[in-house]
Amino acid sequence: MTTAPFLSVRGLAKHYQTRGATLKILQDISFDIAKGEVVGLVGESGSGKTTIGRSVLRLIEPTSGEVVFDGTDLTGLSSGEMRRQRPRMQYIFQDPYASLSPRMTIGEILTEGLKIQKIGTKAERLQRARKALEQVELPPDAIDRYAHEFSGGQRQRIGIARALTLAPDFIVADEPVSALDVSIQAQVVNLLRDLQQRLGLTMLFISHDLAVVEYICDRVIVLYLGRIMEIATAEDLYARPQHPYTRALMSAIPSPDPTARTKRQILKGDIPSPANPPSGCVFRTRCPNALDACAATVPELREVAPGHFKACIRDDLEGSLTPPGA
Amino acid sequence: MTPEPILQIKGLRTVFRVRAREIAAVNGIDLAVHPGETVALVGESGSGKSVTSLSVMRLLARKIGSIDAGSIRFRGKDGKVKDLVALSEEEMRHIRGNDIGMVFQEPMTSLNPVYTVGDQISESLRVHRGIGKRDALEAAVGLLEKVGIPDARRRARQYPHEMSGGMRQRVTIAMALACDPTLLIADEPTTALDVTIQAQILDLMQKLQRERSMGMLFVTHNLGVVAEIAHRVVVMYAGRIVETGAVAEVFRDPRHPYTMGLLKSMPRLGTATAMKRSGEKLPAIPGMVPSLAEMPAGCAFAPRCPFAIDACRTAVPELAAVNEGHGSRCIRWQEISA
Numbered sequence: 001m002t003t004a005p006f007l008s009v010r011g012l013a014k015h016y017q018t019r020g021a022t023l024k025i026l027q028d029i030s031f032d033i034a035k036g037e038v039v040g041l042v043g044e045s046g047s048g049k050t051t052i053g054r055s056v057l058r059l060i061e062p063t064s065g066e067v068v069f070d071g072t073d074l075t076g077l078s079s080g081e082m083r084r085q086r087p088r089m090q091y092i093f094q095d096p097y098a099s100l101s102p103r104m105t106i107g108e109i110l111t112e113g114l115k116i117q118k119i120g121t122k123a124e125r126l127q128r129a130r131k132a133l134e135q136v137e138l139p140p141d142a143i144d145r146y147a148h149e150f151s152g153g154q155r156q157r158i159g160i161a162r163a164l165t166l167a168p169d170f171i172v173a174d175e176p177v178s179a180l181d182v183s184i185q186a187q188v189v190n191l192l193r194d195l196q197q198r199l200g201l202t203m204l205f206i207s208h209d210l211a212v213v214e215y216i217c218d219r220v221i222v223l224y225l226g227r228i229m230e231i232a233t234a235e236d237l238y239a240r241p242q243h244p245y246t247r248a249l250m251s252a253i254p255s256p257d258p259t260a261r262t263k264r265q266i267l268k269g270d271i272p273s274p275a276n277p278p279s280g281c282v283f284r285t286r287c288p289n290a291l292d293a294c295a296a297t298v299p300e301l302r303e304v305a306p307g308h309f310k311a312c313i314r315d316d317l318e319g320s321l322t323p324p325g326a
Numbered sequence: 327m328t329p330e331p332i333l334q335i336k337g338l339r340t341v342f343r344v345r346a347r348e349i350a351a352v353n354g355i356d357l358a359v360h361p362g363e364t365v366a367l368v369g370e371s372g373s374g375k376s377v378t379s380l381s382v383m384r385l386l387a388r389k390i391g392s393i394d395a396g397s398i399r400f401r402g403k404d405g406k407v408k409d410l411v412a413l414s415e416e417e418m419r420h421i422r423g424n425d426i427g428m429v430f431q432e433p434m435t436s437l438n439p440v441y442t443v444g445d446q447i448s449e450s451l452r453v454h455r456g457i458g459k460r461d462a463l464e465a466a467v468g469l470l471e472k473v474g475i476p477d478a479r480r481r482a483r484q485y486p487h488e489m490s491g492g493m494r495q496r497v498t499i500a501m502a503l504a505c506d507p508t509l510l511i512a513d514e515p516t517t518a519l520d521v522t523i524q525a526q527i528l529d530l531m532q533k534l535q536r537e538r539s540m541g542m543l544f545v546t547h548n549l550g551v552v553a554e555i556a557h558r559v560v561v562m563y564a565g566r567i568v569e570t571g572a573v574a575e576v577f578r579d580p581r582h583p584y585t586m587g588l589l590k591s592m593p594r595l596g597t598a599t600a601m602k603r604s605g606e607k608l609p610a611i612p613g614m615v616p617s618l619a620e621m622p623a624g625c626a627f628a629p630r631c632p633f634a635i636d637a638c639r640t641a642v643p644e645l646a647a648v649n650e651g652h653g654s655r656c657i658r659w660q661e662i663s664a
Contacts, residue, residue: 044520045491151614152371181370181547186591186610193607208520211593215601215608235599252525254550256592258574266529267522270490 004071005032006202007056007170012065014051021275025051026226029065030301035169038196038203040213040234042249043223046271049206052223053172056204057089058082069170087117090163094175096155100147106133106158107143113166125165132161135195153184160192164199174206189215210250214238219307222246225282226274228301232308242310244289244317281312289314330401331358332509332541333382338396340374340381342618349618351377351391353565356645359509362539364532366556366573368546368588372615373562375545379513382543383428384410384418400425403508424454427502427540431514433494437486443470443497444482450504469500474530492523496530503534510535513545528555549592553577558651561585564616564626567645571652581654583631583662587611625656633662 012029015022026048033039041049055062058074067074074085090113093099100109110129114120120128130140136157147155156176163171176192177185193216196203207213213220213234220237222230222245230243241247251265267286272278278285284294293313301311340352352374359365369375380386381393382400398410402425410418422428430436438446447469448462457465463482470478473496486494495515502510512531516524532555535542544556552559552573559576561569561584569582580586590609601608613630616622622629624639631638637657645653656662 044522153614181615182549182588183370183591183611184614186593186608187612189593190607190610209593211595211598214595214598215593238596238599248522250595252521253595254524254528254548254554256549256553256577256589256594258553258577260553264525264529266525268526270492270523271520 003034005068006035006037006070007033007204008066008068009052009056010066010068012052012055012067013063014048014055014060015063018275023274024226024277025274026055026062028298029226029228031221031228031231033202033204035202036200037219038201038205038217040217040220041204041206041223042208042210042213042220044208044249044271046225046274047223048226049208049223050174051226053091053174053204053206057086057091057172059091083117087113087119087166088168089170089172090166090168092159092163092171092173092176094178096152096159096179097147099159100155102147105144105146109147109158110143110162110165113162117166119166128165129161132164135164136161136191151184153180153188156180156188157191160188160195164195168201170202170204172204172206175208176205177212178207178209185212192216210238210253222249225271225277227282227298228309228311229283230308230310230312231301232305236305236308240305240308242304242308243283243312244287244314245283248286248288289317329360330407331360331399332401333357333359333543334397334399335378335382336397336399338378338381338398339394340377340386340391341394342391344619347619348394350394350565351618352381355396355562355567357560357567357570359541359543361508361541362536363558364535364542364544364556366544366546366552366559367562368549368552368559369562370547370615372564372618374565375547375562376513378562379511379543379545382410383422383426383511384413384415385422401508403506420454423450423502423507424505425507425509427505427507427510429495429498429502429510429512429515431517433491433498433518434486436498437494439486442483442485443489447482447497447501447504450501454505465504466500469504470497472503472534473497473500474526475500490523491519492526495519495523495527499527499531499534503538506538507540509541509543511543511545514547515544516551517546517548524551531555549577549588561588564621565618566626566642566655567653568627568655569653570645571649575649575652579663581648581652581659581662582627582656583633584611584627586662587630633658 010030014026015024043049054060056067107129111125114125133142138157177188205217217234219233224245229245248265248267269286280295280297281299284290299311299313301309303309335355335357338352338355341348341350367375382398393411399407400410401407444463444466447466451457451462451465467478467482475481475496516527556573559573560567563584569585611630625643628634628638643655643657645655646659648654
C-alpha cells in the first residue's frame, strides 16, 4: 500500500497518575487503518482497547503520541478545530441501555448531534433521522418514542442510527454486540457489516469476542496489558496465529462442538496490574513459552510474514503449539 | 442413568404479578439432575432459566414472584427426599449453603465487601456445622487451596476488593462447596469473566464436581460453555423447555428450530473467511423473544420460526420424544433437521 493511511496512530500512550503509582494503560501503540477498512481491536479486560478507541477520537487525551486522521494530526487541534472534525468520526457504545437518554425521544437523540453541529433546518434534521432509522431497519414511527419502549437489539440499532445521522466516514464501535443475546447479536453483526460495505465506512471495531471480530474485520490487532502483541489480516490471524497469547486466547474460547472437547491450553494466573507491568514482554509471566531473555527487553513488533506482525522473540514455536479450534 | 436423581422438578410454574396480572415466567418445567451429572439450562434473556434456578433455591422475592404449581423434589445429604416447594423459610435456610451450594454471575455482588474472604467462607461452616471460629478459618484456608488460590493463608485475610474477578469467583466457589453440598447451582458463573479466566474456572468446576460426584445445574446463555461442561442440556424459550437431551446428541442432531437457530447463529472461530468470500451472512434468528405479557397463541417460537405452519399457531406443542432422553416441543420435529 503506497497511499497514505486514512487513520494513522503513532506511539500512542496513556498513563494515569494515582497516589504513588503510574498506571501504564497504553504503551507505544502504532497502527494504520486504510480507507474503507475494518480493523478489530481484541483483548481482555485491561488490555487498553477502549482507551485506544476513546483516545483516537480524543474523548480522552492521550499522554503522548499522535493520531493522524485523513492528513490532520488530531492531537494538535484546539477544541474548536476538533469539533469541526467530529461529524466525520462517530462512536457506537456497548451498553444500549446506558447510552440512550431516557428523557429524550428517539428523534431528539438522533438529531442532537446535527443540532450541535448546526447542520440543516429542523425539518432537514428530522429527515436525516428518518433515513438513519431506515438504514438500521427500524420503523419510521420509532422517531416519537422513547428508548425504554425498545428491546436491547433495537436500542443498539438506535445507537448505530445516531452515529450515522452525521454521515461520518470513520466509526469506532466499542463492543457493539456484547450486551446482546446470541440470536440478536447475529442480526446486528450482519447489519453493521452491511452498512459498512454500503456506505464505505472505515471502522475500528473493539471486542473481546474473537469469533465476532473474525466476521466483521479485515485486519485484527491483538492487545495485552496496553501493548500490541500481534497484527494480521483476519484470514491470516485465524489460520496462522503467531503469538503465544493469541493462540492461548483462541484456545480458551469454548467451542460449540461437544465432540471437539479437547485439552485446552489454560493460561495460569491473572493479568498483571498496569501499575507494575512485567519487564520485557508484558505477557511473559503467563506465557507457556517464555524464556529468560523475554524479561530483558520489550520485544519489537516485527513483520514475520507479509502484513503479519508479532511482538515475540521466539520464532521456533511453529507447529509446537496446538492450532486453534483443533 | 439409573441412580435416584438429586433434583427432580415436575410441572414447575413460577408466576410474576405485574399490575394485578399474573405472568408465567416459568411455565411447566420438568427436569432432573443425577449425582455426578451436569445439566445445563440454556436460553436467552427472558427464557426463564434464571427464574427456574431461583425457584429451586426459593430465592424469589415473595412480593414479585412465587411458585404457582409443581414440585421440586430434592435429596439432601441425609438421603431424605423433600419437596422444596413445601418447605418453610426456616427449613430452606438449613438447605441453602449446606445441601445446595450456589454460585452467581457477579462475584462482587455475592461477596460482602466488609468481611475478609476467610470469614465469609467460614461463616457457613459455623452456621451449618457449628464449628468453632478458629477451626472454621483453618478449613477456609484449606478450601481456598482447593479452589486453586495460591498463598491461601494470606489471601484468607484479604477483602474481596483486593482480588481480581477470577479470584473472587474462586472464593464464591469455595463458599458454595464449604459444607459439601450434593447439588451445586451455578447461574452464569463465568459470564462476567475474561475468556482465559473463564477457561480456568470451568476447568476448576469440572474437576471439583467429578471429585465429589455432585450434581450441577449450570445456567448459561453460552452454547460453547454448554458443550464444554454439560452432560445434558435443557433449552428454554419463553418460559418453556423447547428441547432437552444429551449434549452430544442435541448439538449433533437438534430437533427444535430454536435450538437449530441458536447453534447456527453462534459465530465459530475460523469459519468467517470462507463465509466472507462467498458473501454469506451470519445466520440470524429474525425478530425477537416475545414479551411474557403478550405471548402468541400456540408455539411461542412460531412467529420467528422458518418452519412454522398454521397448526403451530393453534396449540402449544407437547414435548415429543425424539429418542431415549431426547425431547422436542415441535410438532414438525420428524420433518426438520439442521
